[in-house]
Amino acid sequence: MTSFSPALLPDTLTSALEKVLGPGGLLTQPEDTAAFLTDWRGMFHGKACAVARPANTEGCAETVRLCAEHGIPVVPQGGNTSMVGGATPDDSGRALVIVTSRMNRVREIDPVDNTMSIDAGVTLKAAQDAALDAGLMLPLSISSEGSAEIGGVLATNAGGNNTVRYGNARELVLGLEAVLPDGRVLNLMRKLRKDNTGYALRQLLIGSEGTLAIITGAILQLQPKPKSIETALCAVADARAALKLFAAFRNVEPSAIQAFEFMSGLSMTLVNTLIPDAPLPLANPSPAYVLVELASPRGGDTLRGLMEEVLGKAFEDGLVSDAVLAESEAQRAAFWKLREEHSEAQKRAGTSVKNDVSVPLSAIPEFIDRATSACKTLVPGIRVAPFGHIGDGNIHFNLVQPEGADGAAFLARDHEIMDTVTAIVRELGGSFSAEHGVGQLKSYMMPEWRGGAELDVMRRIKAAIDPAGMMNPGKMLPKAG
């Protein structure tokens, strides 16, 4: 169980940290620290010598410096929404968890540059809202945005629903501020679209999962707020048809495609039957569905015309058998609810094994076909329920336990099932983690997938920037040897 190991925090350090962090900044009691020592899925449980909640960059830097001085490893944590145990300490109890939540200032929104300068502890939702208040849009949206904080979002290079249009988190970052393992502040807070002066340290830190530095601030690129949005739910035969529909939109106006999501028929049925108020708004169930959303900062009905033009042609070509366009914001929300509730519906259907994988777009149909059949052979009755960001080649290839079967027995085979799926991903040139990262859940996969020169260079970088291995130990890079 989670617990606090006070013996490992020397008194002198405790008082120094209390001074730096101020009232409520240092948590040392089990009832206060417990929430930070377990991941939200309940898969990982760790221990820590204390939990620090600095209020600003200086406090964070001084905390890290003190830890470095005392040989105490640090585990950065934002909203604690990692899917891979990336923010949960190990069970040695040696580490100090540094939680960024109190660093939650929106520093500046610049309506000429269309940028937002922000503390790492602002939640993604709060950042989105601040942008909207200024008449702009932060085009990054993930399921956990109410809790996930900007620092974690960047440390994991989050993806989400709008990646197809605006790219991953890394594409939105102009400036970055981070605390290095020795407590120095790395100030890369430059509001520049072009700046070729040295190594792309900002890019290196984004996606490094807190193993090189703690991100404390960022300058994000904003977009004009859309004035028109069109959302359609389409019935398609399979992923092959979904992909052709994607190409049809892309070839006419790629920049209008704000989201392009795939949902398998089985997964949609789980949503319709297990989630209240989530009926299918089409006459008949389909083997698969696409949720497509177009957006433009331009008003008028250009976008509706585009949607109708492409869908009309898709009907004629037999790509789409039925479709419904959202006629109100409420209807749009209802369509999105159908998409967003997949994880919850699968949870209600029993235990499930999740695979957040990506393959080249062209390989998606083959991947789904082969992985479906391999899983059905492995576990008769298994419910194959893929969905996700098909426009990015990113499928959440989730597998729900057979109906009525023993959930724990199914979950006990999770590695066997994941290995079956990822073996196919690998043959197709894909990735074992498209957007969730590596954390502690998947670090064992790194040698096989990213081994040789690639892992060697990663290890060299880690050793160069964090020679004592004090930053988020045990995450991402597997132990050598």
Add this chain to the structure above:
Amino acid sequence: MTSFSPALLPDTLTSALEKVLGPGGLLTQPEDTAAFLTDWRGMFHGKACAVARPANTEGCAETVRLCAEHGIPVVPQGGNTSMVGGATPDDSGRALVIVTSRMNRVREIDPVDNTMSIDAGVTLKAAQDAALDAGLMLPLSISSEGSAEIGGVLATNAGGNNTVRYGNARELVLGLEAVLPDGRVLNLMRKLRKDNTGYALRQLLIGSEGTLAIITGAILQLQPKPKSIETALCAVADARAALKLFAAFRNVEPSAIQAFEFMSGLSMTLVNTLIPDAPLPLANPSPAYVLVELASPRGGDTLRGLMEEVLGKAFEDGLVSDAVLAESEAQRAAFWKLREEHSEAQKRAGTSVKNDVSVPLSAIPEFIDRATSACKTLVPGIRVAPFGHIGDGNIHFNLVQPEGADGAAFLARDHEIMDTVTAIVRELGGSFSAEHGVGQLKSYMMPEWRGGAELDVMRRIKAAIDPAGMMNPGKMLPKAG
């Protein structure tokens, strides 16, 4: 002068390299190597023990491995179009220059993924043409594209005319292949839009100017070919008005803006008077101009409507005093000629000092005002001729010698002039090199601009990946101490 230092290339290595590189692959005679030992601007002259031209990745890797074994530094070179001496060896004569030009295969174009897999030695122009032949577009365009090769384009994170819409070179790269300093091949050739599995090595190598590895191949993201393009040349009062016009387009349809270029009145006059067949297509000269180009993969006249809508409003608001829309491809080419010939016109007007700087968008007007006045104070009669990618905050703040003055005397003050300009850039939070990189011309500026923790981390990364300092020595990072 450039010369060949055969004594530094041991016989055993010569024969090993000849075997690896095949006929014509190893150049050792002064008349053969000369072209590779001077940069195209004639600013830098170096020496080398030989020039190697590998035909493929394996040949390149084996060449690097042999050099590492013999303690011979390597200098990667693509089309030799660096603006900062980034591909010219130093004058020790120790280094081997590795030229990528023979590695010039387009490996694959995938019309489902919209990707191009390509050797590093393909010129940017050839890559653009290959994409067009497949009905797609490689959205990267720079003045030197006829000579510049993909490897160099990526090693310097090139920008250019379409950055405002599609980002810098780094935003276009999905996969990368590179040879490490010890000759191992780093294979990151993954055709994935989402892949969060370890440090972003691809991003680290992009923009590293050949100091960490030699890029040998890449997978680039392509776009649908535009079906409609609208180009307008607009007369504006100053950069302030140009910026407001940019915001007007951006707030209506940012994704339609393929290029948004600023030209000062003086610089335009030099083009009109010194370049044949480059008349101003407007009734009267203006203090400044904007070349705006909109593009869409969609046909029809939507784009013309957008152009007219925004420009009409801009006339009413007094932002634009005159404008002409290209009515044919020939007219469009004529507009672009006016933009592309600025460097040549300035050259014909005498000697000039170039500053490739960037500032936040909001700071552009203040930057141009202050830098203009500071330069005029410093050198009475100096001709201030800025132009460039204003939509990216990137101004080529070029200064032409006073009319009739001594060119050499003017050029002798280049550092003084550059320092005057960059001091203002720095106060405004800008960068001393927006898109040209650092190379050997500007490495002396790194400690002042990127010093402290930032330069320290860069040095650690360099030492980790290239511990013996064999990759493009003397470039980007200044000598320590």
